[in-house]
Amino acid sequence: MKVLVYSSSPNLDGLTAACANEALEGIRGTGNQAESIRINDLNIRSCEACDNGWGTCREDHLCDVLDDFQALHDRTLKADAYVFVTPVYWGDLSESMKAFTDRLRRCEASRGEESGLANKPVLMVAAAGGSGNGMITCLASLERWIQHVRARKWDFIPVNRWNRPYKLGTIRSAAAAMVLNNQ
Numbered sequence: 001m002k003v004l005v006y007s008s009s010p011n012l013d014g015l016t017a018a019c020a021n022e023a024l025e026g027i028r029g030t031g032n033q034a035e036s037i038r039i040n041d042l043n044i045r046s047c048e049a050c051d052n053g054w055g056t057c058r059e060d061h062l063c064d065v066l067d068d069f070q071a072l073h074d075r076t077l078k079a080d081a082y083v084f085v086t087p088v089y090w091g092d093l094s095e096s097m098k099a100f101t102d103r104l105r106r107c108e109a110s111r112g113e114e115s116g117l118a119n120k121p122v123l124m125v126a127a128a129g130g131s132g133n134g135m136i137t138c139l140a141s142l143e144r145w146i147q148h149v150r151a152r153k154w155d156f157i158p159v160n161r162w163n164r165p166y167k168l169g170t171i172r173s174a175a176a177a178m179v180l181n182n183q
Contacts, residue, residue, distance in 0.1 A: 001032045001179050004076060005083040008039040008097035009127075016087045016127040019159055022168045023083040023123065026175030032183075034175075037075075039096045042068040046099045047106060057106040069103050076104065077116035081182060082151070083175055084142065085125040091134030092141055101145050109148040118150040121182050123174055125157045132160030154178045 005023050009016035020036060027034035045067050050056070055064040063069055076082070086097040093101065108115040124146070126138040135158030146153055155174045159167040 001080045001183050002078070003027050003032060003034045003081045003083060003175075003179060004037055004079045005034055005085065005175075006037045006039055006097070006100070007085040008094040008100070009087045010040045011087075014087075014127075015129045015159065015161060015164060016085055018164070018168060019125045019127050019157075019171050020083070020085040022171040023085065023125070023175040026172035027083075027179050029172075030176050030179050032179045035075075035079075037072065039094075039100050042072065044069045044072070044096065044100050044103070047102050054106070057103075058110045061107045061111055063103050063107055065103070069100070072100070073104060073107060079120070081121045081123075081154075081178055082117075083123045083125070083178075085127060086138065086142075088126050088128035088134040088138045091137040093138060101142075105145055105148050109150075113150060115150040119152050121154040121178050122146055122151045123154045123157070123171075123178050125159060125171060128158070128160045130161075132162060135160065154182075 007020035024034045050064045056062050086093045124142040126135045128135045139156045
C-alpha cells in the first residue's frame with residue numbers, strides 16, 4: 001500500500017512536523033510505503049475560479065493554474081491512502097493546505113463516485129500549537145472536504161502542545177492501523 005503524508009507547516013521542528021513524522025513511522029513500521037510531502041515546499045497557488053468560475057476543473061478534472069499542483073494531483077491519484085497534517089490557523093487549515101485541498105476538491109468532487117479519491121482512507125490531524133484552540137473546527141472543515149471528494153474517513157486526531165506526548169503515539173498507531181486494515 002502506498003500512502004502520502006501531506007504536511008503544511010513552514011516549521012520543520014514543530015508540532016505539525018512531529019505529527020507527520022509519527023504517521024510516516026507508523027506506516028513504514030508495517031512494511032508499507034509512505035511518502036512525505038511538505039506542501040510549503042511546493043508552489044501551489046490558490047484557486048483562481050477561472051473562466052465562469054470553474055475553468056477546466058469541472059468537466060476535465062484538471063486545473064488551469066500551472067504550478068506544482070498538476071504533478072501533485074497526479075501523485076495523489078496514484079496513492080492508496082492519505083494522511084493530512086495541518087497546523088491550525090485561526091480555527092482552520094493552514095493557507096498552504098487550504099490552497100491544495102481546495103484545488104483538489106474542485107478537480108475531484110465533480111467526478112462524484114468516480115473521484116480519484118473515492119473510498120480511499122484518510123487520516124486527518126489538526127495540530128494546534130499556541131493556544132491549542134481551533135482543533136475541532138479545523139477537523140470539521142477537513143471532514144467536509146473528505147465528503148466532497150468521496151474519500152473514506154479513517155480517523156480525525158486533534159493535537160495540541162499539552163496532549164502532544166500521548167497523541168504522537170496515537171497518530172503512529174492510527175496510521176499503522178489504517179494501512180493494515182485497508183490492504
